[in-house]
Amino acid sequence: MFTEIKAAIEKADNIIILPHKSADADCLGSAFALKLILKKLGKKALVMLEEKEPFPHTCGILNGVEEQVSLNADLVIAVDCGDLERLGERIGVFKSCPETVNIDHHPTNTMFAKYNFVDTNAAATGEIIFHLAEFMNVALDRDIAENLYAAIVSDTGRFSYSNTTENTHIIAAKLHGYKINHTEINEFLFERNSLNKLMLVKAALNSLQVYKEGKIAAVEVTREQLLKLGATEEDASGLISYPRSLETALISVCFRESTVSDTVKVSLRSNIYDVAQIAKQFGGGGHIRASGCSIAGNLKDAKEKLLDALFKVIE
Amino acid sequence: MFTEIKAAIEKADNIIILPHKSADADCLGSAFALKLILKKLGKKALVMLEEKEPFPHTCGILNGVEEQVSLNADLVIAVDCGDLERLGERIGVFKSCPETVNIDHHPTNTMFAKYNFVDTNAAATGEIIFHLAEFMNVALDRDIAENLYAAIVSDTGRFSYSNTTENTHIIAAKLHGYKINHTEINEFLFERNSLNKLMLVKAALNSLQVYKEGKIAAVEVTREQLLKLGATEEDASGLISYPRSLETALISVCFRESTVSDTVKVSLRSNIYDVAQIAKQFGGGGHIRASGCSIAGNLKDAKEKLLDALFKVIE
Numbered sequence: 001m002f003t004e005i006k007a008a009i010e011k012a013d014n015i016i017i018l019p020h021k022s023a024d025a026d027c028l029g030s031a032f033a034l035k036l037i038l039k040k041l042g043k044k045a046l047v048m049l050e051e052k053e054p055f056p057h058t059c060g061i062l063n064g065v066e067e068q069v070s071l072n073a074d075l076v077i078a079v080d081c082g083d084l085e086r087l088g089e090r091i092g093v094f095k096s097c098p099e100t101v102n103i104d105h106h107p108t109n110t111m112f113a114k115y116n117f118v119d120t121n122a123a124a125t126g127e128i129i130f131h132l133a134e135f136m137n138v139a140l141d142r143d144i145a146e147n148l149y150a151a152i153v154s155d156t157g158r159f160s161y162s163n164t165t166e167n168t169h170i171i172a173a174k175l176h177g178y179k180i181n182h183t184e185i186n187e188f189l190f191e192r193n194s195l196n197k198l199m200l201v202k203a204a205l206n207s208l209q210v211y212k213e214g215k216i217a218a219v220e221v222t223r224e225q226l227l228k229l230g231a232t233e234e235d236a237s238g239l240i241s242y243p244r245s246l247e248t249a250l251i252s253v254c255f256r257e258s259t260v261s262d263t264v265k266v267s268l269r270s271n272i273y274d275v276a277q278i279a280k281q282f283g284g285g286g287h288i289r290a291s292g293c294s295i296a297g298n299l300k301d302a303k304e305k306l307l308d309a310l311f312k313v314i315e
Numbered sequence: 316m317f318t319e320i321k322a323a324i325e326k327a328d329n330i331i332i333l334p335h336k337s338a339d340a341d342c343l344g345s346a347f348a349l350k351l352i353l354k355k356l357g358k359k360a361l362v363m364l365e366e367k368e369p370f371p372h373t374c375g376i377l378n379g380v381e382e383q384v385s386l387n388a389d390l391v392i393a394v395d396c397g398d399l400e401r402l403g404e405r406i407g408v409f410k411s412c413p414e415t416v417n418i419d420h421h422p423t424n425t426m427f428a429k430y431n432f433v434d435t436n437a438a439a440t441g442e443i444i445f446h447l448a449e450f451m452n453v454a455l456d457r458d459i460a461e462n463l464y465a466a467i468v469s470d471t472g473r474f475s476y477s478n479t480t481e482n483t484h485i486i487a488a489k490l491h492g493y494k495i496n497h498t499e500i501n502e503f504l505f506e507r508n509s510l511n512k513l514m515l516v517k518a519a520l521n522s523l524q525v526y527k528e529g530k531i532a533a534v535e536v537t538r539e540q541l542l543k544l545g546a547t548e549e550d551a552s553g554l555i556s557y558p559r560s561l562e563t564a565l566i567s568v569c570f571r572e573s574t575v576s577d578t579v580k581v582s583l584r585s586n587i588y589d590v591a592q593i594a595k596q597f598g599g600g601g602h603i604r605a606s607g608c609s610i611a612g613n614l615k616d617a618k619e620k621l622l623d624a625l626f627k628v629i630e
Contacts, residue, residue: 186475
């Protein structure tokens with residue numbers, strides 16, 4: 001299928017790359033790497049984001065991120081995008097283009113383009129873009145390599161997730177050959193905390209409570225703490241990783257008071273129990289191993305209700 | 316130098332491997348990988364630990380860890396060990412052996428053995444053991460590959476530290492070829508906390524202080540906290556990652572009172588400054604970006620002395 005995609009790219013002059021909405025680092029790293037690759041082939045290319053202002057945070061570590069200009073495309077390439085719905089408001093751009101390509105690694109991909117390349121064995125879409133560049137005989141450079149590295153390192157959780165393969169490390173080795181600044185990328189993506197973020201972690205750890213001999217671990221943060229520390233949604237949502245890391249915990253919970261309404265947001269994680277079912281009892285949802293819900297009322301009452309539900313699951 | 320080490324190994328029948336005291340995962344993974352490699356060569360080999368009871372926590376994810384038996388060695392191999400002092404009480408075992416080998420990657424290595432192989436470009440001693448096995452034509456297996464992976468992934472912080480190279484990923488790719496359980500190793504090494512460990516992190520975060528507009532970030536834990544929480548050396552040594560994650564910090568420090576003597580252990584990290592030089596001022600050492608030392612006296616005085624030295628570096 002690379003053959004047909006290569007031909008479509010060679011034929012085109014103006015190419016629009018479409019990341020999925022709420023694009024993550026794999027998606028954005030892949031998209032901007034592809035843009036730089038296409039430019040090396042003498043094409044006009046741009047990445048059209050759903051969220052234009054401000055650019056997603058990840059763009060801060062990527063190369064080739066520029067102001068959005070418009071382009072009358074003769075080819076669009078959707079990147080890391082499982083279905084048309086994930087293109088959001090840009091679906092019209094995709095549909096109005098005669099030539100369409102879909103490059104992805106999600107098993108749920110709906111093969112929505114004229115030319116589809118979906119490799120579910122690829123740990124990241126970044127791996128596919130790497131192979132596409134090789135196939136098209138485009139020599140990488142440091143900028144492209146850094147974008148691809150950011151894509152791959154983020155979707156593999158620093159090469160730790162089960163999707164990581166021998167091939168992932170072979171590609172990472174080749175990317176290192178371009179003298180990529182891997183420490184900076186890793187720090188940007190995984191290790192940069194503001195003082196307020198660390199203070200939020202501190203608040204969460206100070207609230208850590210365990211129940212049922214440590215089978216349940218819970219942290220909580222109050223509205224006052226969140227406002228005082230100017231916590232973002234991202235900051236707050238990461239707190240679940242602390243109770244989750246407790247070696248005895250079968251279910252972990254993070255309670256945080258909403259800063260805008262009289263509700264408590266609850267995140268649930270488990271490696272054993274179906275926490276989507278628990279979240280559903282409170283009008284929430286999510287995945288079996290990771291779910292969430294909002295409970296009206298104050299923190300004390302919300303905790304009591306949710307813990308009661310957990311105590312029914314864990315004897 | 317591999318040639319002479321290979322000859323020494325071939326000549327020997329009974330080999331004792333000596334990790335440094337308070338051995339970390341690179342040291343232990345390398346040591347137990349080497350043991351299994353030597354066994355494949357038909358040698359009697361054992362890893363003699365300084366801390367026998369209980370085994371260091373890391374041993375829980377390594378292969379080939381067994382009860383300590385004694386061995387009348389005709390060869391000793393120090394692994395990941397910068398100098399003789401780091402052998403602790405096992406220095407006699409080393410000195411009484413006619414043939415001695417020193418395999419390490421620390422730049423401060425004192426070349427204390429008859430045969431020394433010190434590769435400061437190796438991200439981990441595990442990389443050197445991998446190459447030694449190749450050089451000696453020993454085919455790896457899954458057990459050995461998992462030990463080497465644990466060594467490398469820990470000393471490179473999941474391939475994120477500046478020591479990580481193209482070669483590190485090439486080795487990681489080859490280790491993946493043995494179907495290693497990399498997710499389990501990563502979870503064990505990076506994502507499992509005891510309740511006491513989380514309480515220790517809490518104590519450290521509660522002590523977080525910043526100096527020089529946040530360019531220096533420091534945490535401290537007291538003897539009382541360490542004893543109350545039954546903290547291991549490993550637990551305590553990981554605390555540096557919290558001040559290190561502060562986005563403004565150029566140098567990060569962790570102070571912890573020794574539980575056995577009237578000294579304060581200091582860990583230093585920087586991405587910009589040579590903290591080995593700072594550690595050296597207090598009789599310590601290590602890498603340019605990661606070093607440590609012990610300062611006699613109480614916590615207050617040790618902090619004052621060390622911070623004074625830092626203030627001279629950071630205006």
